[in-house]
Amino acid sequence: MKEKSIEGSNAKFTWGVKNGKELILFYEEMIKMKKRHFDVESDGFYGAYWKCKTGSDCAMIAMIGDDSEDYLARTSVKWLHKLGVNVMTMSPGKKDYGHHNYPLERIEKAIDWLKVHGNQKIGIVGASTTGTLALTAASYFEDITLTIGLTPSDFIWQGFMQGKKDGCKEWPIEGESLFSYKGESLPYMPFCYKHPDYWHVIEKETKRTGDMINSRKLFDDSEKAHPIQEDEMIKIEKINGTLLLIGAEDDVLWDTAKYIRRMKQRIKERPHTCRLEFVIYEHGTHFVFPEGMLKTMLPVGSGLFVKLAFQAARKYPKECRRARLDIDQRVRNAVTKWKKVDR
Numbered sequence: 001m002k003e004k005s006i007e008g009s010n011a012k013f014t015w016g017v018k019n020g021k022e023l024i025l026f027y028e029e030m031i032k033m034k035k036r037h038f039d040v041e042s043d044g045f046y047g048a049y050w051k052c053k054t055g056s057d058c059a060m061i062a063m064i065g066d067d068s069e070d071y072l073a074r075t076s077v078k079w080l081h082k083l084g085v086n087v088m089t090m091s092p093g094k095k096d097y098g099h100h101n102y103p104l105e106r107i108e109k110a111i112d113w114l115k116v117h118g119n120q121k122i123g124i125v126g127a128s129t130t131g132t133l134a135l136t137a138a139s140y141f142e143d144i145t146l147t148i149g150l151t152p153s154d155f156i157w158q159g160f161m162q163g164k165k166d167g168c169k170e171w172p173i174e175g176e177s178l179f180s181y182k183g184e185s186l187p188y189m190p191f192c193y194k195h196p197d198y199w200h201v202i203e204k205e206t207k208r209t210g211d212m213i214n215s216r217k218l219f220d221d222s223e224k225a226h227p228i229q230e231d232e233m234i235k236i237e238k239i240n241g242t243l244l245l246i247g248a249e250d251d252v253l254w255d256t257a258k259y260i261r262r263m264k265q266r267i268k269e270r271p272h273t274c275r276l277e278f279v280i281y282e283h284g285t286h287f288v289f290p291e292g293m294l295k296t297m298l299p300v301g302s303g304l305f306v307k308l309a310f311q312a313a314r315k316y317p318k319e320c321r322r323a324r325l326d327i328d329q330r331v332r333n334a335v336t337k338w339k340k341v342d343r
Contacts, residue, residue, distance in 0.1 A: 034050070044109035050089065052086045058084070062088070105182070128150070128286065135239070157177075216255065236276075239273065246279055285320060292328045293328070
């Protein structure tokens with residue numbers, strides 16, 4: 001049995017491949033995909049546009065993967081193309097694996113470009129930190145009429161960087177938020193742990209639980225030390241169209257189930273311009289990807305990878321897979337309905 005190693009989504013994983021040729025052919029197909037590249041210096045944002053071969057006037061801004069043209073980004077494009085939409089992949093920058101003071105103007109400029117180039121409808125999807133970015137952007141820009149947040153939070157937190165620093169792989173950036181707009185950092189929840197304790201807490205919890213990464217204590221302790229203020233909350237009531245939130249109780253990066261329930265209550269208590277759909281699974285882990293998308297990302301060994309990544313997936317593999325299959329159908333239905341509305 002051969003082994004293949006792929007990096008992406010801030011994680012490195014290895015799994016057995018019985019037929020290495022299958023993966024090689026798949027990867028070659030990914031490389032041949034045509035796109036238009038965008039740079040911050042020349043275009044105002046970093047990303048890539050992938051036009052659907054069947055033709056479409058609907059586009060999804062997809063923030064999956066570390067880079068707008070990496071393996072995970074390309075596979076998300078391939079899956080979304082099957083739903084009949086054009087795709088604009090976006091990320092902070094080339095080999096920029098942090099999230100700190102990301103200017104929302106970049107998404108605003110991407111929206112403007114999409115509208116000029118024939119896209120009548122614009123949606124956005126993000127997972128993990130970019131799930132939070134998707135919600136924040138949609139609350140600012142009314143042209144976004146479908147918002148899909150996979151394991152999002154309902155608040156903005158302190159910006160962070162990833163790489164290598166004093167033996168740490170991640171650290172908070174003092175005085176910076178996840179996002180900014182018009183030159184100002186958006187209000188954020190500060191982490192109660194500073195560098196290097198920030199990473200040491202994550203590292204200790206990860207070793208204790210046997211997960212690929214576990215930052216739940218970091219977020220829980222920070223919220224206890226600094227209860228979320230209203231100006232730090234995402235104003236989801238300002239989002240237009242459909243808002244689909246997906247998470248799991250056993251998420252070990254943060255308590256997304258609690259955050260989704262708070263968003264449900266927020267919509268209930270406030271006038272709003274969106275139609276909220278949400279689902280919280282008992283078992284699903286942080287990787288609440290649609291099963292079809294995960295299979296596209298990992299043609300061989302997708303189930304094994306999730307088991308290796310999270311202890312909950314090892315204990316409840318069938319339940320996690322059922323969740324991903326249900327997510328697959330929910331996302332497909334949401335995109336299909338969105339494309340037909342107001343036609």
